[in-house]
Amino acid sequence: MERTRSFKTEAQGHLYLVPTPIGNLDDMTFRAVKTLQAVDLIAAEDTRNTQKLLNHFDITTKQISFHEHNTRERIPQLVAKLQQGLDIAQVSDAGMPSISDPGHELVNACIAAHIPVAPLPGANAGLTALIASGLAPQPFYFYGFLDRKPKDQRAEIEGLAQRPETLIFYEAPHRLKKTLQNLATGFGDDRPAVLCRELTKRYEEFLRGTLAELADWAATDTVRGEFVVLVGGNPAPTTTATTAVDLSEPVEVQVDRLIAAGEKPNAAIKEVANLRGVKKQVIYNTYHHLDKE
Structure with a gap:
């Protein structure tokens, strides 16, 4: 178990996850503007797109690019800056960070380094x-x-x-x-x-x-x-799939249950992967015992 306070005061910096408007600029919150003005650096999915937003709200904070093609290089750099005491805001092109950009990987890296992560509510x-x-x-x-x-x-x-x-x-x-x-x-x-x-x-x-x-x-x-x-959801599902999955139950048992209910093996493996929130290959390897070789 780990407990982290988003706003505790200490030498290292904070990572702020700042939502941006999905279309209408009036949906930018006061807090989001103040945060982008106050941080030392903005990690942006597309700096050109974000610059238009910054110009609209008279925000002069420096940007650094952070997208799916430079994740491996950029995350250690951002974590190092945070450990040095800089506050960083991460933004995507539109809406919530981490949904369709590499923010999730950055959040995990910060959690591993015991760096506070503060999410802001906003457009989604x-x-x-x-x-x-x-x-x-x-x-x-x-x-x-x-x-x-x-x-x-x-x-x-x-x-x-x-x-x-x-x-x-x-x-x-x-x-x-x-x-x-x-x-x-x-x-x-x-x-x-x-x-x-x-x-x-x-x-x-x-x-x-x-x-x-x-x-x-x-x-x-x-x-x-x-x-x-x-x-709309299926009003009369024909398998035992549910919105929650018992993670303590073996993968093989869950897949076999779906197959017994009439699903094809590949479809059953895919469904268990969806329920567990992992890639299909992970469940495939576990089910066929390929991860134990």
């Missing part, structure tokens, strides 16, 4: 879409981006098909058509769903219907903007 596309979708707001299951490879995406969808919660996905416009087709195939044409486009921006809109109807729309209309895709 998934929850913003959820509360206006009309679908059940709780329980919900945030998945984020599905795999880009068609075969792997279909396997992911198959593993999620039995979940009873409202599902939240992110998707880029050029992949939306195919993703909706795969969702309709994997979940069923009649599953209720909502497309939330350009949230908080001038052209914000919600498209509500079945997965089949939304897939037809994406196939015939011009798709523009960033999307949050919400899908």
